[in-house]
Amino acid sequence: MKTIQLRRLFKGLAIATTTILTSLLILALPALTGMTPATSAQDEGDNSPAEVASRDTYFPGTEELAPDEMRIIACGTGMPNARPRQAAACFLVELGNGDKFIFDIGLGSAERIAALQIPYDRLDKLFLGHLHADHIGDLDALWIGGVTSNRQAPLRIWGPSGAEEKTGTKYMTDRMREMYTWDWDSRVGNVNTDGFEMQVTEFDYKAVNAVIFQENGVTIRTLPAIHAVDGPVSFILEWNDLKFAFSSDTYPNKWWLEYTKGVDFAIHECFAPPSIMVNKQNFAVGDALNVATQVHTSPAMFGKVMSITKPRHAVGYHVFNDFDTQPQILAEIRQTYDGPVDLAIDYMVWNVTKDEIRTRMAVIDEAVWPQPSIYPPKSADPSQRIGFSDYIFEGRVVFTDVVKFYYDQTNEMFGTNFEPPK
Ligand SMILES: [Zn+2]
Ligand SMILES: [Zn+2]
Numbered sequence: 095m096k097t098i099q100l101r102r103l104f105k106g107l108a109i110a111t112t113t114i115l116t117s118l119l120i121l122a123l124p125a126l127t128g129m130t131p132a133t134s135a136q137d138e139g140d141n142s143p144a145e146v147a148s149r150d151t152y153f154p155g156t157e158e159l160a161p162d163e164m165r166i167i168a169c170g171t172g173m174p175n176a177r178p179r180q181a182a183a184c185f186l187v188e189l190g191n192g193d194k195f196i197f198d199i200g201l202g203s204a205e206r207i208a209a210l211q212i213p214y215d216r217l218d219k220l221f222l223g224h225l226h227a228d229h230i231g232d233l234d235a236l237w238i239g240g241v242t243s244n245r246q247a248p249l250r251i252w253g254p255s256g257a258e259e260k261t262g263t264k265y266m267t268d269r270m271r272e273m274y275t276w277d278w279d280s281r282v283g284n285v286n287t288d289g290f291e292m293q294v295t296e297f298d299y300k301a302v303n304a305v306i307f308q309e310n311g312v313t314i315r316t317l318p319a320i321h322a323v324d325g326p327v328s329f330i331l332e333w334n335d336l337k338f339a340f341s342s343d344t345y346p347n348k349w350w351l352e353y354t355k356g357v358d359f360a361i362h363e364c365f366a367p368p369s370i371m372v373n374k375q376n377f378a379v380g381d382a383l384n385v386a387t388q389v390h391t392s393p394a395m396f397g398k399v400m401s402i403t404k405p406r407h408a409v410g411y412h413v414f415n416d417f418d419t420q421p422q423i424l425a426e427i428r429q430t431y432d433g434p435v436d437l438a439i440d441y442m443v444w445n446v447t448k449d450e451i452r453t454r455m456a457v458i459d460e461a462v463w464p465q466p467s468i469y470p471p472k473s474a475d476p477s478q479r480i481g482f483s484d485y486i487f488e489g490r491v492v493f494t495d496v497v498k499f500y501y502d503q504t505n506e507m508f509g510t511n512f513e514p515p516k
Contacts, residue, residue: 170203182228201231214245223342224326243464248291283479319344364410365390397430
């Protein structure tokens with residue numbers, strides 16, 4: 095025990111010493127090298143070395159949108175396979191009127207959303223293109239994680255019906271709510287659960303160019319998509335004379351070709367082609383051909399769609415976009431399309447106005463904390479707590495003095511007067 099404590103002490107001292115030495119070195123460096131500190135250059139009115147003409151970098155939370163500007167952030171661009179570099183399908187659309195919309199919420203995308211440091215009350219509108227795990231896999235993380243990250247607004251979800259009741263969005267969200275029965279019971283009375291409410295709007299997956307959302311100058315329409323079985327849809331968002339289209343997953347289809355012609359910004363799946371599905375994903379050849387060219391839209395098919403619809407800017411997603419796959423995918427797109435295109439990667443950011451479309455990458459802080467609610471804080475109602483059975487409750491070992499220390503410390507820090515429960 096003693097040895098460990100001594101080691102810790104020495105380790106602590108060593109770190110402290112290194113820190114002090116490093117600080118001294120930084121302070122002494124200009125004198126040692128004859129460099130002039132940056133501040134004196136600023137004082138003389140010269141350009142500060144910290145300033146650059148233009149950065150292709152977006153730092154979340156630092157740029158307000160112009161009233162006529164749209165910002166789109168890729169929060170998931172990959173495949174159904176979990177991967178640190180790319181989450182599955184998810185795009186955030188932010189508008190100059192303050193509205194924000196999430197399109198799909200695939201596996202792993204919730205942490206990308208979190209990295210943008212937006213209050214969750216503003217992330218309350220979610221549109222689901224279809225119910226594959228790579229498009230809804232982080233719905234629970236947005237729903238429950240949103241509550242624990244201070245969302246007090248209900249989560250509003252729009253999603254398609256299915257060929258049967260059991261393949262529709264409402265069936266899925268009802269079962270998800272049931273799946274989290276224990277989670278719900280555990281939180282009631284311990285945290286404010288207003289944000290737990292889900293308001294689900296299920297619309298007809300066969301509807302063509304039908305309005306499913308119209309608020310605050312924003313109209314969202316739905317188109318049937320063709321993917322795997324009946325049910326999938328694509329979306330078109332219109333606001334302020336700008337048109338944004340999101341395919342979710344679809345095989346090339348007549349509705350997309352007709353209704354997304356000339357949109358300002360089109361995000362369409364551009365799936366891994368058969369050769370990559372075999373060589374990198376280890377699919378059987380027949381399955382690769384079927385999945386890549388019959389269930390999905392492969393790069394040359396994506397290019398063909400874009401050359402017919404001619405958006406101002408095209409974005410392909412739904413592929414592992416690496417140093418070795420990107421050249422092949424772009425070459426295949428270029429067989430059929432010569433317009434503006436980005437092959438999306440997570441944290442790619444686009445600013446869209448009538449005059450310009452700019453592509454950048456977001457640089458995020460990995461150590462983010464939740465933002466406060468935009469509404470006044472609301473506490474839990476302790477009378478709703480479900481609590482424990484006597485058997486479990488009586489197993490508690492109560493460290494009275496230690497708990498009292500925390501109550502005293504917290505009351506002093508925040509000017510409150512809470513008493514530990516008896
Ligand atoms: Zn799918
Ligand atoms: Zn998909």
